[in-house]
Amino acid sequence: MTDANPYSPDAPIPARLRPTMEALGRVARDLARRIARGPLEGGLDAHVGGNADGDAQKALDVIADRAFAEALRGTGVRWYASEEQDDVTELDPQGTLALAIDPLDGSSNIATNVSIGTIFSLREAEEGPEATFLAPGRAQIAAGYVIYGPQCMMLVSFGAGVQSYVLDPETARFTLLDTTRRIPAESSEFAINASNYRHWSKPVRAYIDDCLAGAEGPRDKNFNMRWIASLVAETHRILMRGGIFLYPQDDRPGYAQGRLRMVYECAPIAMLVEQAGGRATDGNTAILDLQAGSLHARTPFVFGSAVKVDHVAAYHDLPEHEVSALFGHRGLFRV
Ligand SMILES: O=P(O)(O)OC[C@H]1O[C@](O)(COP(=O)(O)O)[C@@H](O)[C@@H]1O
Numbered sequence: 001m002t003d004a005n006p007y008s009p010d011a012p013i014p015a016r017l018r019p020t021m022e023a024l025g026r027v028a029r030d031l032a033r034r035i036a037r038g039p040l041e042g043g044l045d046a047h048v049g050g051n052a053d054g055d056a057q058k059a060l061d062v063i064a065d066r067a068f069a070e071a072l073r074g075t076g077v078r079w080y081a082s083e084e085q086d087d088v089t090e091l092d093p094q095g096t097l098a099l100a101i102d103p104l105d106g107s108s109n110i111a112t113n114v115s116i117g118t119i120f121s122l123r124e125a126e127e128g129p130e131a132t133f134l135a136p137g138r139a140q141i142a143a144g145y146v147i148y149g150p151q152c153m154m155l156v157s158f159g160a161g162v163q164s165y166v167l168d169p170e171t172a173r174f175t176l177l178d179t180t181r182r183i184p185a186e187s188s189e190f191a192i193n194a195s196n197y198r199h200w201s202k203p204v205r206a207y208i209d210d211c212l213a214g215a216e217g218p219r220d221k222n223f224n225m226r227w228i229a230s231l232v233a234e235t236h237r238i239l240m241r242g243g244i245f246l247y248p249q250d251d252r253p254g255y256a257q258g259r260l261r262m263v264y265e266c267a268p269i270a271m272l273v274e275q276a277g278g279r280a281t282d283g284n285t286a287i288l289d290l291q292a293g294s295l296h297a298r299t300p301f302v303f304g305s306a307v308k309v310d311h312v313a314a315y316h317d318l319p320e321h322e323v324s325a326l327f328g329h330r331g332l333f334r335v
Pocket residue numbers: 055102104105106107108193229230231232259
């Protein structure tokens with residue numbers, strides 16, 4: 001029952017991007033099946049080496065990367081840039097598109113039966129890989145993710161809102177749900193890896209301190225916290241019910257620009273978030289206006305409901321004495 005077109009007939013995918021999107025959908029469908037089989041597949045979580053960033057590579061990282069690269073041949077993609085490879089591959093010299101991909105996001109969760117994902121971004125292919133991928137994220141013509149969770153879903157934007165699909169196990173097709181996904185403005189949830197608290201900058205600490213102070217603090221309300229350690233899963237939750245995500249820079253060696261990669265993770269998620277009415281910044285500046293210094297460059301990343309992301313930026317603008325003060329003396333926010 002696995003036909004060539006992995007989408008329902010009503011999928012509003014631009015004709016020019018169809019072959020590429022169909023290849024992505026077919027691989028995602030196959031990965032969803034393998035991930036669901038999990039232990040029966042054997043060794044998906046095995047350590048197999050390290051990638052360009054020095055991150056540990058799992059077998060599923062490599063399986064996913066190879067499967068996407070292979071399937072994208074002949075679909076109009078010239079440049080293939082993967083988080084799992086040091087260099088960009090030229091798939092088709094005649095191709096006019098370029099694809100950046102995090103083939104398997106959240107790989108620390110493979111063995112734990114927690115949602116993982118794939119993040120992808122499409123651009124026009126310029127003459128060289130750097131001219132293509134180092135241009136600000138506003139140059140993206142499409143961006144999306146697949147979440148391998150209790151349901152396998154794809155959320156994608158072609159620059160006119162966000163389309164949501166669920167993979168129907170009965171038909172093996174990504175079936176269109178809606179094209180109007182908006183991030184709810186109101187929410188009481190924030191997501192951050194709080195184990196790094198002591199390494200954060202003062203503005204980030206101050207922002208989180210004020211959330212933790214709850215109804216007794218300057219925010220006058222109680223918050224709840226989430227941390228899944230799968231960017232795709234955090235993004236999906238925020239697209240469904242609002243909130244804010246932060247992966248800031250910190251003092252640990254190697255974390256001067258945070259953890260997440262501009263080209264493969266932050267730029268595509270930022271496009272989806274903006275297309276859903278939210279905001280995505282590096283703490284101050286819109287991610288989509290920033291340029292990556294290199295293919296694998298990282299950036300601090302803050303995204304979610306627009307008002308919340310703006311608050312974080314305001315904390316970065318506070319004078320030193322206010323950002324260091326206890327929340328009772330900060331006096332800036334009454335939200
Ligand atoms: O373990 P940490 O430091 O909380 O980092 C979690 C983050 O790292 C990531 O797993 C990085 O992605 P990869 O799994 O693709 O390397 C994100 O999905 C997640 O948000």
